Amino acid sequence: MIFKNVLSRSDMISCLLCLDPPCSEACPKGDPAKMLKNVWFDNQDIAAMSLPSINPCVKCDAPCEKACISKRNVQIKNIITRLSDEVRPVAEIEIPENESALKCDICGVPLENPFLLSSSVVSSTYDMCARAFDAGWAGACFKTICSFDIHEASPRFSAISGDNGSIIGFKNIEQLSDHSVSENMEIFRKLKKNYPNKVILASIMGQNEAEWESLAKLCEENGADAIELNFSCPNMQEDGLGSDIGQLPELVERFTKAAKRSTTIPVFAKLTPNVATMSPAAEAALRGGADGIAAINTIKSITGVNPYTYAGDASVRGKSVIGGYSGNAVKPIALRFMAELGKNEKLKGMHISGMGGIETWRDALEFMLLGAGSIQITTAVMQYGYGIIDQLKAGLNYYLVQMGIKSVKDIIGAGIDSVSNTTDDLERDTVLLPKFALDKCVHCGRCVVSCNDGGHQAISFEDRIPHLDGSKCVGCHLCLLVCPEHAISHSKRRINRGDS
Template sequence: MLQENQTIKRVDMIHCALCADAPCNDACNEIEPSDILRSIWFKNEQTAAQRMPEKNPCITCPAPCEKLCVRSGKVEIRDIMNRMYSQVKKECETPIPNNEDALKCDICGIPLENPFLLSSSVVASTYEMCANAFEAGWAGVCFKTICSLDIHEASPRFSAITGNDGSIVGFKNIEQLSDHSVAENMEIFRRLKENYPSKFILASIMGQNEDEWGELARLCEENGADAIELNFSCPNMAEGGLGSDIGQVPELVERFTRAAKNATNIPVLAKLTPNVASMSPAAEAAKRGGADGIAAINTIKSITGLNIHTYVAAPAVHGHSAVGGYSGNAVKPIALRFISELGLNPALNGMHISAMGGVETWQDALEFMLLGGESVQVTTAVMQYGYRIIDDLKAGLNMYLAEKGYRSVKEVIGLGLDTLSSTTDTLERDTVIFPRFIKERCIGCGRCMISCKDGGHQAIKLDENRRPVLNGKKCVGCHLCLLVCPQKAIAPGIKRVHSYH
């Protein structure tokens, strides 16, 4: 297995644009560089390396792919491919699995080809989009929330916080529900189920009263939906008493869940809001109402930033804006916290958990599974990179299962819960783990020294060669230095037992 310190340099560090129909592919008859680069981005180096020819074609190649690159001169494609051979391919111990049987799972007993679904949003809002996702390899879709409201969206309705390379870290939307009529959406369900009978259709609905929740659930079942997702969590509803307003009141969650459950014979999942201190009250209320599972998390109420000249928050709509829903990889820590809360709650035993919130890579998805998620939903990553990310989601997870000797993805569900506590009170506090400096990686920037001096315990100094030296009497093992080092030249080292006086 490739060790962490051998991982190939990420694409975001070398400016790959992750192009559509990448020009670099036209220059090579041996490999498709864009596929390899994308797999590196999505932490799927091992399967990418094993897809490459046995003999390295890049050693003596003049690299015409770099000349055709849309960022010509900025992406060292040949160097990356050579390092894939020298660092990754030779370290691969487990061959690529010859099938995806280990990925098979289910939602409330209904089979899934793999755990990955599109979540209820613009990425699953038309027949063509859902069909394209199915063709790409997604196991199912949660269709954009169906309602009887007259939906007219604002323009623009998205904003984002980006990283240094321009990729989206956090994403804000002020979008509402499906702008198709109920009848139009039912026609889409019928067509999807006719043409893709093995794919999973999760119908997201939102009613305005008990009768409407029940009627929408019934219609979705009659027209081909495999399960119902109750949207108790949308933060962007113009009218009060809808969306996250419901999810914050357990009594309403129970009442409307019961209304939908009584009207249908297929599984019902309650999609809950993270805009609460604890999700358990609403989840337990959903179970009392008859829900078969929980979906979480929906977006977090947010403001991504203000224009310091116009004083209007983003996105600005004719000089005004609004609080909206925040998603993307930045919300993953919060989503993991809520999924762990659900997974640790014995009152919810037996309920399916469909997890979401910042999933981009197979490792992200696996983390949710380890905390109790049995299926995984994705939106923002698809909006940024397209349906094609399913290739690396499946391949990376499938390889992980093979490496660990698991025959089914179901075997990993909840494995991370036993070591997790909701508070820090239970943690061992009698030892300190010193940092270890990896000299061959250090470039002498001094970032570790600055952070330790101004944000830590003044335990690091630089020697005459600008290399860090640790003062063990001052170091408390906080590991701030590990986090700030731009070269990953610091690792956990020697353990020391505290001496208390």
């Protein structure tokens, strides 16, 4: 069942994912909020297998639904019943007893799992990192340390939301750590003392070679396990910093060499996606001695313009600025860069720490299949909190055990050969037809509209029933994507092009 969900976020669109959820407080038999959260984060099998063998909602008057504070009450009883009746009977394995398969490393530094906080506001103080470590994160890349005087703007965030109200795209104009260097070093020492088995990546940014060198040395002396060189922040107000560096391979090489001169721990170059290709900068980092690459950072963006004030989002007293875009919407772009780095033979052996739009364990898995050896996350934490680590670990671990994979390290790069650099490599002589499940169809006609006006006029609509004309269908599968009820799927019927 792990490859085809019976339930998804669309089934609980009105769930608020509450703090101290009233539904669970009201339920005398279990923890419905935990079930809902597992479904939200693509862990329907785990939710189902957490239930007792007999559906606990039988003969229950659903006090959880009465306690729900959403204005559109979530159909909790129905969701749990479907988990019990539809998902549990076909789940392939029990929930694994341990998470040993998640153990990995970052350039030889042990990780209890591949999940780290990325350098940002979510990893900017001792207390925040400590709470994340207590929750189960394997480590954190601390918010970028610098010697500049940082003054943040307010407001500094804007977002684009999806149909269910959750953030899919997020813009920030956040800058670097506003703590002094000495304050950050004190935080490192305290974290390493109290959490010796957690990994600390120190993100740094210098203004010249001497600063890159001295900051790297200082971070190692105060407990950092690795250094991340921020060559990619799009929000620096001075020229020659952040993404300005990442766009110039010669500067990437020079400053990487400077950092490597003063430290013995692994050094990563965090590269900007605001380039046509990332390989030139990555190869420059390798020449400079980098042990790994971190990618991607946020993408330069404008998320919207107010039609009444004419100011872009986020507006600071009527002024806006191009900022960094993140969230699930950037995942396809991040995966494209993962594939580029993963297929680059010159970079073989370098650790890639992947990030960019990761919310669920499946997102993380996709990055690892294209070459990432560790995963960094920020925007999903900003939206859902540190607690998502439970769903990330449980889902990835369940997948590995279900697939008979002994270690998460065994999947790194396993999907890279499926990605081609040219469309000329694709087979083009046959057409894979779509398949219509009329028992799921609600007869809305969306597939007909899209095929007529955006496809090849291959679907007719008679008595509100869609009919496919195989002689016209080219197998583009636009209909499958627009169907709101997921009543269209890939069929096994493949015909030679030109046949009816």
